[in-house]
């Protein structure tokens with residue numbers, strides 16, 4: 017074994033999974049049997065810093081292609097030996113609260129070996145003239161010096177990637193390994209990306225038995241979390257929970273599983289209500305929303321009360337300004353907005369939602385006597401927001417009033433802000449557009465931030481796909497019947513794009529399937545098998561470009577990433593047409609994708625720091641492969657955003673995008689691909705959302721059966737409990753509508769009577785009750801029948 021000290025110049029290669037790295041290192045001092053100054057060091061490294069000095073232990077090896085290298089088995093951060101470096105190190109972000117002055121004081125008290133001394137004898141910290149906070153920071157920093165790297169490396173052996181290991185470390189610090197050894201399953205509920213399978217690898221190494229309650233609890237959490245994250249449901253049927261847990265655990269002792277559900281319920285982590293179960297946190301989020309909505313309604317005595325006469329006059333003025341005449345429903349919507357603390361506006365494309373927003377704002381300016389100057393003040397009376405940057409921009413363009421993303425409006429995720437430090441929303445009115453995209457977590461933060469806003473208007477299209485995140489907030493608000501709601505049905509948009517709108521409305525009603533296959537001046541259908549989709553799409557794109565379409569106006573949509581007609585495949589093909597390879601042009605290769613300058617790209621996650629959001633589309637302006645911190649610059653809505661190599665994982669090419677990612681955006685020409693490979697996703701709201709993305713032209717490509725299936729299969733069947741909680745909290749007696757009759761429409765499922773009831777009764781699920789010796793063919797579980805009772 018040889019040891020040498022060296023400074024890392026560059027990480028040449030890094031595998032995120034097993035943490036194997038190739039480092040470019042400058043040798044400090046001497047490395048035996050090696051006479052050059054620099055060497056490539058290979059090995060598995062938890063976390064290393066470029067520019068830092070390490071001592072590496074291992075041996076020289078001869079690589080058959082690259083020659084002499086150092087294979088490192090062990091490495092350690094070399095502590096600074098020189099006073100200036102030690103001061104810089106001690107005053108770095110590793111020791112928050114310690115500045116240069118305190119660093120000098122530490123060195124003058126303990127000498128250049130201060131760090132080693134404190135590591136071996138932490139009690140020596142008492143002798144230093146530092147504040148308690150500084151002392152804690154010093155000891156904490158020292159305890160973390162090696163442990164992060166060691167932890168990440170150790171967890172990689174269990175197949176955990178650096179991201180997940182990092183998250184675990186952030187939570188448990190130096191105790192990470194001890195925590196996981198104590199109960200590897202407990203962290204499933206706490207750390208995103210740390211799933212049952214990872215926990216099970218550690219669990220089996222530790223010899224945890226298959227029916228051990230720790231393991232069973234882990235499986236229960238995993239299933240409840242998946243239900244929220246993958247399906248968007250806020251609860252699950254108890255039967256399903258037990259069956260799936262049994263499958264995941266490969267354990268057939270249902271009584272043991274039920275016992276664990278019971279215990280989790282006693283611990284306040286899971287709620288069992290009737291025949292359903294939910295994560296306590298999710299259940300409470302719904303309860304919190306319902307309570308916050310109640311508070312907002314109760315503040316209503318403060319909202320302005322305008323007389324019918326005043327309202328009519330203000331609406332007439334708005335009509336004159338906009339040179340239109342509102343129909344009766346539209347007028348009712350404006351009045352609803354101006355006379356209620358909370359109101360809702362829903363309608364399909366071209367029904368006048370934006371025109372009504374304009375009317376509301378104009379009328380309110382008049383009624384509340386708002387001077388134009390205040391509209392653009394730092395504390396404006398009109399707050400407009402939408403979940404995506406594009407939708408906010410569109411709102412701003414149409415109303416002429418500043419509109420922000422909801423994240424920006426609340427100051428969410430920006431700087432140090434957390435949920436307890438959000439902006440307070442005041443003012444005459446708050447209007448949120450594209451409400452169908454708002455999930456339960458964002459909605460909770462929104463309603464918690466509203467303070468003195470007199471009127472709140474939620475605008476959207478309830479028939480679109482529900483939010484990517486959990487819940488079905490907009491549909492639930494409407495369904496609760498707790499807020500005055502205007503449903504716009506009359507299509508007002510006329511002109512050359514109206515046939516797409518008519519088609520969209522027909523799809524929404526599940527009727528006139530043959531309309532899909534007609535050829536009109538705005539849309540057409542091309543039937544082809546899955547393996548020909550890419551070819552047909554590329555032909556249509558080429559034809560559109562030849563006809564003079566701006567490439568940025570052509571958007572291809574698919575249901576999924578994988579498959580012949582999938583987005584990945586289509587992106588490869590269209591990129592070659594729209595932005596073909598040029599000799600010597602710079603490219604970036606990330607996770608099987610190649611990015612080139614000029615490529616259209618899609619942001620896949622919300623990034624409030626950069627002010628770019630999930631679903632936002634940009635264009636690559638520059639690429640610098642050598643600079644991992646600033647390897648790409650892209651234009652997003654006229655702003656130049658810089659990306660590091662790490663950030664690239666949140667990007668993909670955007671010539672083709674999924675229908676889900678296209679929510680909230682519209683494009684002049686949409687080319688849609690659907691085949692039977694998308695079988696599981698073929699629902700009405702998916703097709704409806706896709707078709708309504710087209711502003712002027714639409715080409716439908718693929719299997720007619722897939723389109724027909726989508727049109728005839730109702731969607732939006734999320735299981736959520738918000739509706740009933742709102743009804744209970746706001747004491748709404750829902751009017752009997754045909755929705756209560758069990759039927760196969762979208763709406764019925766949302767209001768089905770098996771929602772978790774709003775009154776939290778304490779149902780206790782006991783093994784004796786569950787295990788009653790009957791067969792339930794529904795779930796294929798032998799000898800088990802589920803029963804719950806009030807405890």
Ligand SMILES: Nc1ncnc2c1ncn2[C@@H]1O[C@H](COP(=O)(O)OP(=O)(O)OP(=O)(O)O)[C@@H](O)[C@H]1O
Nearest residue numbers: 340341342343364365366367368369370371508509
């Ligand atoms: N009462 C009306 N009289 C005349 N034109 C109207 C009326 N209401 C709306 N329009 C027109 O219909 C078109 C569609 O309206 P608007 O853009 O407000 O609908 P929308 O529901 O916001 O649709 P989308 O979401 O598709 O943009 C616009 O051109 C608008 O000017």
